[in-house]
Amino acid sequence: MSSLRHLLLCCLLLLGLSACASFTERDPLRIDLAGLEPLPGQGMEMRFLLKLRVQNPNDEVISYNGVALDLTVNGQPLASGVSDQRGEVPRFGESLIEVPLTISAFSAFRQAWGLSSRPPLEGLPYVLSGKLGGGLWGTRRFNDSGTLNLPAPLSQPRT
Template identity: 70%
Template sequence: MALARRITLIALLLALGACSSLFGTRDPLRIDLVGLEPATGQGMEARFTVKLRVQNPNDQAIDYNGIALDLSVNGQPLASGVSDASGQVPRFGEKVISVPVSISAFSAFRQAWGLSGGPPRQGMPYEINGKLAGGLFGTVRFSDKGVLNWPEPVARP
């Protein structure tokens, strides 16, 4: 009986080791905000299409079936969006993914109020947090931070 328990324990440990090798460690995805285009909104909301460049520095492709993201500007929530887009980010490759986002009138008002309190800023910090859905063990979370810089006004002669 003791031999059977030992064999069962060894088999269980081997199975757990095999499972962990299937889901080995991956390097995090690199996400960059590459575009923000206006879209048609309804009522008092504003809509945009956020374009993200997703780079996969891993040796296995990442399949996804849906994406969700939240966008904050100046430390305040601004927009959120979801898409049921599906596809694959190739191994050691990249893909641009478009996600429609909504900005509520309250969020836009809060941002405008925050900007009106002082001198105009050249750069506004932003942060994107989200996830690429990929099934039970395939969901990949991501984040990106940066500064939105407005173009300098062109001086007229």
């Protein structure tokens, strides 16, 4: 009876170790803004169709069931979007994902107020964060950040 317990314990230990080995480290997804098209809004909100190009630099297909993202500009939340679409990003490949994005009137007002009180000297920092839903173990999170450069005011003389 004791040897049967030891054998069972060893089998469970080997099974646990093999499960941990399957969680290999993956390279992060590469996300680029591919397009932005206006959509009809409700009331004072603004809506856009955001097109993201998602590149998968890994040796495995990424299947997703739902997308969520948030856009922060100048340290303040600006927009968010969700979509229940399903799809795949092929191994060492890319896919175009479309997500409806909403900017509330309050968020737009807050951004305008922040720009009027202290205009940026070197552009507006942004952070785009989100996730591709894939169940308990398959959800893939992504982040992209940078600076949005504003055009020079029209009143400035050209050199």
